[in-house]
Amino acid sequence: MIDYSVLLTNGLGQAVGTSAIFFALLAIGLNVHFGYTGLLNFGQIGFALVGGYGMGISVVNFGLPLWGGVGVGMGCGVVLALLLGIPTLRLRADYLAIVTIAASEILRLLTRSTSQTNFTGGTQGLTGYGTAFTETNPFDQRSYSLLGIGFQRGELWAICVGWTVVGLSVLLVWLLVRSPWGRVLRAIREDEDAARALGKNVFAYKMQALVLGGVFGSLGGIFFALSVQSLTPDFWSPPQTFFAYAALILGGAARVLGPVVGAMIFWFLLSVIDGFLRQATAGTDPLIAFIDSQDVGAIRFVLVGTFLGLLMVFRPQGIFGNKREVQLDVR
Amino acid sequence: MSDEDPLAAAPVTATTDRAAAARATLASVPPEPGAPKQDPILVMSGVTRAFGGLKAVDVEHLEIQRGAITGLIGPNGAGKTTLFNLLTGFDRPNTGTWTFEGRPLNRLPPHRVARRGVVRTFQLTKALAKLTVLDNMRLGATGQRGESFLGALFTPWSRQEHAITERARELLARFRLDAKADDLAGSLSGGQRKLLEMARALMMNPTVVMLDEPMAGVNPALTQSLLNHVKSLRDDGMTVVFVEHDMDVIRDISDWVVVMAQGSVIAEGPPEALSSNKAVVDAYLGAHHDRALEFDSEGNPVGETAELVAAMEHVELGSGPTDREERS
Numbered sequence: 001m002i003d004y005s006v007l008l009t010n011g012l013g014q015a016v017g018t019s020a021i022f023f024a025l026l027a028i029g030l031n032v033h034f035g036y037t038g039l040l041n042f043g044q045i046g047f048a049l050v051g052g053y054g055m056g057i058s059v060v061n062f063g064l065p066l067w068g069g070v071g072v073g074m075g076c077g078v079v080l081a082l083l084l085g086i087p088t089l090r091l092r093a094d095y096l097a098i099v100t101i102a103a104s105e106i107l108r109l110l111t112r113s114t115s116q117t118n119f120t121g122g123t124q125g126l127t128g129y130g131t132a133f134t135e136t137n138p139f140d141q142r143s144y145s146l147l148g149i150g151f152q153r154g155e156l157w158a159i160c161v162g163w164t165v166v167g168l169s170v171l172l173v174w175l176l177v178r179s180p181w182g183r184v185l186r187a188i189r190e191d192e193d194a195a196r197a198l199g200k201n202v203f204a205y206k207m208q209a210l211v212l213g214g215v216f217g218s219l220g221g222i223f224f225a226l227s228v229q230s231l232t233p234d235f236w237s238p239p240q241t242f243f244a245y246a247a248l249i250l251g252g253a254a255r256v257l258g259p260v261v262g263a264m265i266f267w268f269l270l271s272v273i274d275g276f277l278r279q280a281t282a283g284t285d286p287l288i289a290f291i292d293s294q295d296v297g298a299i300r301f302v303l304v305g306t307f308l309g310l311l312m313v314f315r316p317q318g319i320f321g322n323k324r325e326v327q328l329d330v331r
Numbered sequence: 332m333s334d335e336d337p338l339a340a341a342p343v344t345a346t347t348d349r350a351a352a353a354r355a356t357l358a359s360v361p362p363e364p365g366a367p368k369q370d371p372i373l374v375m376s377g378v379t380r381a382f383g384g385l386k387a388v389d390v391e392h393l394e395i396q397r398g399a400i401t402g403l404i405g406p407n408g409a410g411k412t413t414l415f416n417l418l419t420g421f422d423r424p425n426t427g428t429w430t431f432e433g434r435p436l437n438r439l440p441p442h443r444v445a446r447r448g449v450v451r452t453f454q455l456t457k458a459l460a461k462l463t464v465l466d467n468m469r470l471g472a473t474g475q476r477g478e479s480f481l482g483a484l485f486t487p488w489s490r491q492e493h494a495i496t497e498r499a500r501e502l503l504a505r506f507r508l509d510a511k512a513d514d515l516a517g518s519l520s521g522g523q524r525k526l527l528e529m530a531r532a533l534m535m536n537p538t539v540v541m542l543d544e545p546m547a548g549v550n551p552a553l554t555q556s557l558l559n560h561v562k563s564l565r566d567d568g569m570t571v572v573f574v575e576h577d578m579d580v581i582r583d584i585s586d587w588v589v590v591m592a593q594g595s596v597i598a599e600g601p602p603e604a605l606s607s608n609k610a611v612v613d614a615y616l617g618a619h620h621d622r623a624l625e626f627d628s629e630g631n632p633v634g635e636t637a638e639l640v641a642a643m644e645h646v647e648l649g650s651g652p653t654d655r656e657e658r659s
């Protein structure tokens with residue numbers, strides 16, 4: 001028998017959990033890049049990596065206080081955006097895509113290099129930077145139950161902080177995209193030359209957008225590093241960027257709440273499908289006999305992918321998107 | 332579509348004084364390439380731009396009269412659009428300088444050229460499809476406080492936005508697009524996009540408007556309305572430079588015509604003098620257009636035709652290798 005209430009509570013737990021927050025922050029950044037400005041950043045995870053490691057290394061190796069580390073992490077995001085943007089933003093959009101995905105892999109390989117073990121922790125990972133975060137945890141019981149969903153006390157603290165950060169980020173994006181500044185970004189997405197002909201400094205706007213979205217990515221990395229309390233290099237791999245893209249498209253690009261709702265639905269679906277398949281393939285008389293329980297981890301992504309494909313067919317604008325915009329033939 | 336409505340013609344301007352004034356000042360200008368004007372707003376000299384071995388633009392000297400409509404014509408590949416791209420900063424020249432109101436304009440990036448007051452439109456219209464018509468218009472306004480990152484967050488830009496919106500709606504009404512203000516620009520027809528692009532350029536309060544084939548791809552019913560709008564720009568005191576193929580259009584609205592062929596200015600003059608200009612006729616129809624071609628029974632050219640073919644082959648062979656060298 002399938003226990004649907006367990007599926008639902010686990011799914012809801014994932015939808016508000018730390019992974020959803022992490023991907024929401026990455027996707028908010030990608031929304032600024034891709035949704036509003038039309039910049040193809042395929043290395044958002046690299047921004048998250050420099051955020052997480054920037055904080056971790058500055059606290060562990062240089063003894064900075066945690067808030068200082070957070071500042072360094074965000075600063076690393078700014079620097080990475082400038083480094084990647086200066087050579088590529090004057091070129092066609094695809095150059096940025098290539099450079100960002102390559103840079104994110106370079107950063108991952110650099111942090112996992114054994115020659116850097118003393119500095120980055122190498123493959124063993126980096127720990128011990130987040131004690132100040134756990135010490136400030138105001139929740140004193142071991143675990144809490146909200147609407148039938150159980151949370152560990154550390155997790156609950158991370159979720160509270162994380163959603164606050166997401167909320168502030170969404171507010172900032174909302175304030176910006178409703179302003180004339182946001183209008184220029186959308187104009188650049190539609191046609192750079194038209195924006196130039198109207199006296200807009202396209203390069204400067206693209207750079208500002210790249211930096212802003214990159215800092216959201218770094219905030220995601222910082223948040224994730226604090227919530228799991230350890231940094232392992234191979235977590236920061238290219239597929240994470242594409243999960244964030246999936247969340248963005250699912251929710252609806254160029255919509256303020258699109259990336260947040262998209263990330264929540266993405267993790268809800270992943271959790272429900274995973275839980276369902278695990279229950280259905282387990283036991284002596286499984287409901288689905290032709291799937292081995294060890295294949296569930298891979299098959300759940302196949303199913304989520306199928307769902308996304310169907311969504312693109314029947315609702316190409318995503319959950320929040322504007323159908324009018326998508327149906328315009330591109331000229 | 333509603334833009335084909337023949338009633339949607341621009342208001343006929345009562346003031347033809349400026350047109351008369353422009354013609355009067357140009358009357359004394361000798362109709363020859365590079366002729367100096369009384370009050371030039373744009374002056375270019377020695378402008379060249381080569382793509383590989385091909386010299387797309389090679390303009391020795393050209394002056395554009397202030398407050399007049401100057402038509403730029405020439406056969407395909409004459410370098411008209413390339414010259415536009417150079418003047419507006421979208422392309423870089425190999426050599427040459429040009430000044431706008433006495434100040435050098437070359438080496439400026441496109442957005443700074445536009446801010447100086449030289450605003451262009453494009454041959455293939457660049458309406459920003461996923462923005463509303465009104466947002467397209469608002470984008471054109473200059474000096475917006477809310478357009479800087481910090482300004483968007485920390486200055487009260489809404490009052491300025493209100494004034495901009497007001498002006499945008501007035502201009503939309505003038506171009507008969509007010510009913511479309513809240514539609515996405517991508518839903519407009521080709522002719523309406525041309526109108527929108529022109530109206531959007533006006534939001535910048537330009538001094539010089541450069542229109543790249545404003546009539547291309549426009550329904551004939553809308554052409555007259557567009558022409559009246561172009562005339563009204565001059566009547567508002569702007570200088571208009573435009574590229575066009577259609578001779579009738581050129582005759583109708585330009586005060587002065589510049590003819591380009593193979594990158595160079597081959598003729599200048601008032602539109603009436605065009606059809607009698609030998610260089611223009613040769614450029615459009617070929618120098619030998621009035622000669623009969625003669626062939627023998629096997630299809631080989633004979634007589635004068637044979638000499639012509641030999642001369643053409645000689646030219647091709649002569650230019651062939653140098654062409655390749657320069658490209659490599």
